[in-house]
Amino acid sequence: MLLEKVQTADAAAGAPHETFVLNLGPQHPATHGVLRVKLTMDGEFILRAEPVPGYIHRMHEKMGENRNWSQFLPNTSRIDYLSAMTYTHAFVLLVERAAGLEVPPRAEYLRVITSELNRISSHLVWFGAFLLDLGGFTPLLYAFDDREKILDLLESVTGSRLTYCYYRFGGLCNDVDEAFLSGTRDFVAYMRPRLDMYRQLVTDNIILRKRLEGIGKVDGEMCRRYGATGPVIRGAGVPNDVRRVEPYSIYPELDFRVPVYPEGDCMARYLVRMDEMEQSLRMVEQAIAKLPEGPVLGKVPRMIKLPAGDYYCAVEAARGRFAIRAVSDGKEIPYRLKLRTPSFCNLSLFEEASRGMMLPDALALMGSLDLVIPDIDR
Amino acid sequence: MTLPEPFRLLAYLAGVMAFVGLNAAYLVWVERKGAARFQRRPGPTEVGPAGLLQPLADAAKLLSKQLLVPPDADRTLFRLAPVMVMAPALMCLATIPFGQALGARSLDLGLVMVFAFGSINVMAIMLGGWASRNKYAIISAARIVSQNVAYEIPMMLVVITLLMVTGTTNLQEIVEGQAGGFWRWNVFDLVANPLMPVTFVIYFICMLAETNRAPFDMAEAESELVAGAFTEYAGMGFGVFFMAEYANILVGCSLGAILFLGGWQSPFGVFSGVGWFLLKLYALVFTVVWVRWTFPRTQFYGLLNLSWKILIPVSLGILVLTSVMLKLF
């Protein structure tokens, strides 16, 4: 390791050995929000990185204990604001399974279409922001340009551009129109060459490869010890994808590949996400082709009550495994709601993974974890 | 028309300062417009036609801001640093021949002088970073010193190679030696050294690194070090650093045009003049802008490896090759 070499050289030369504490954040360009990382540094080498989250903690879990099941629905889209659909999906799935609600097939298809569109838009934001961390400003604007098209599509059906609350217990709040479907088809056709362009312009760039290959190694074992999921664990060679291992909704009916790269470095995580956008496009395409006719909302009681007991439901959000654990005492209001968010677990390995790295490489590692700060703080 | 010597010098001083000032201001505009074009957006449009008055508005804003000095900073050095960055860039331009008869001073040691003053720039940024008493600024100061030490060497080796070909350090004479058409330019002087285009590329890379431009903008590195050495500077203190960056790019690109691309010589051997020089200069400046908005930043050790492990051996090889070629032919 480079740090050890430097330290040995320092010791051999009798150079004084001093460390200092660098406060990265809570306001820093690379933390994309209000995350603070306390770094103990030896020159530009990180001896210890201690993330200090909580700057935008909102106590969603307490809010959950103060409102009934449907009233909590909008909260779920405000945890990870970039991947709101999938988070809402987890919550409606949990309630539907526990209450035994039927969801019409059309609603299931539309859920997958919107979730996957949301996943693409989330990955596009990550793509731009990650390149920004690496000092490349331009891809951000290209990515936002593409994302804008998704936001327009989703806005036309959900009415919001970021914190969607489109899913309902037992279905969706409204059906989509032909304009959305044709717009989505056009988007899929438009996005494929764009991904190709990103590959040529960005992925194959020698500077990018030098900066990412072999940097920020996170192996499957480390992911397991910290509970890291999503592109982080798939970039470490473990094909863990909730959509595949514990299928929900109509994912078993779709033909898609779970991208896995064994290297475990920043490049692997980068490539996993780039491939995932392609797979999401495939899923959207298939779901639109198979989209059945029919209602989008099943029969749902006016006031949802879950039988007493505890329930757990996980989905694959853009950043990894998002799970809700709910404890019901049979009343209208949840007794306890626990939100298990992927960014929280993914960031927890940062302290171990960043040890001995240089500052710019550690920031590349942090960027490749794709953190959304409200998702950590909840 | 010839002015008496003191007036001529004063006129040039005013001219160079105006040129640098305008260029710095309008290169910002070019950079912003260029970046906007690369990024599929319009760029500044509001202030003046096509945003042309934007630099003036920016300058007015920066000038109206309070000059803050951090409480524990070294006040003298902190204030001195921006001046020390700006002044050498102005000095360097004094020897640059813009046209056949357009140059402040035609010094016999012009090239040496440009490099002598050029290296003060590093010290100034280092002092600015050090005097700020900010951890990010200190890291940046340490980075910029090692970066410049690393890149000064291949740059010098390249320039020495060129000196062996031209046989003079007078910039005016170097340009005159390239008269006659683009095949006479030093960059195409394959007889003296078949690797001359490579030499030019090395020069350009070193120039990017010396002026702290992306992908080698280690000192500023906004996603790592916030604003690096300039983190604590407010108002025009920051503005001067910013202008100096463009002034340095101007010097670097002028030198590139003079040493390799025939300066004010026309590529066809006729109609030589200041227009050609400016064309070449701005083509190089545009390339600098283009590179910045295309590539991500390199790693710091990647940057040093590039210099010590690739550029220095290659430029040494070129130096040896050139001397052998000159001896043989």
Add this chain to the structure above:
Amino acid sequence: MISPSAPSLDELTAAFAQWLAFVAAPATVSETKGTAPDPGAGVGATSGPAAPVAGAAGEPAVPWCRVVEGKAKGYHFEAQVLPGQVVEVGRLLFDRGFAIDAVTGVDWMAAGQMELVYDFFHPSSALHVVVRCRVPREGAEVPTLSEVFPGANWHERETHDFFGIVFTGHPDLSPFLLPEDADYHPLRKDFAGAA
């Protein structure tokens, strides 16, 4: 490396049964009068009572485990252990390739108990295991799992923030998501709120 093959539910049940027999045999068999099922009957039972509430405070809960059927619950295997056994169970699951999913608490104020819920998932299968333990509500203390799963560190700090449960042996229990001077635990059911 992660073991490529996840244990099947049967293997897991067998492992737990063996472990239970080893750790708790003399104590539990003799004290099966609470609402908790007898471990012998509990192991492999497919339709036990839903999340049995342990007896009144003070009465020792009895370790048991069972396979959970159906999709509604969302997990496949659950175990109830004594606070002192959490680390051992964690190690048992660690050795079988499980990953830490979450650690959280539930405040059963009426029963005067705090429940700790440990979620584990298997990275290469759908298997999801829940381990629970109950401690008295006041002065709740559980040994930390962060020695086995370093990822539990943050989850436990968060649980300490929200419930005031002390994880003995934890490296740092200072407020995590709450402000650094927070001396309240908002998810306790008797938390009155700042307003």
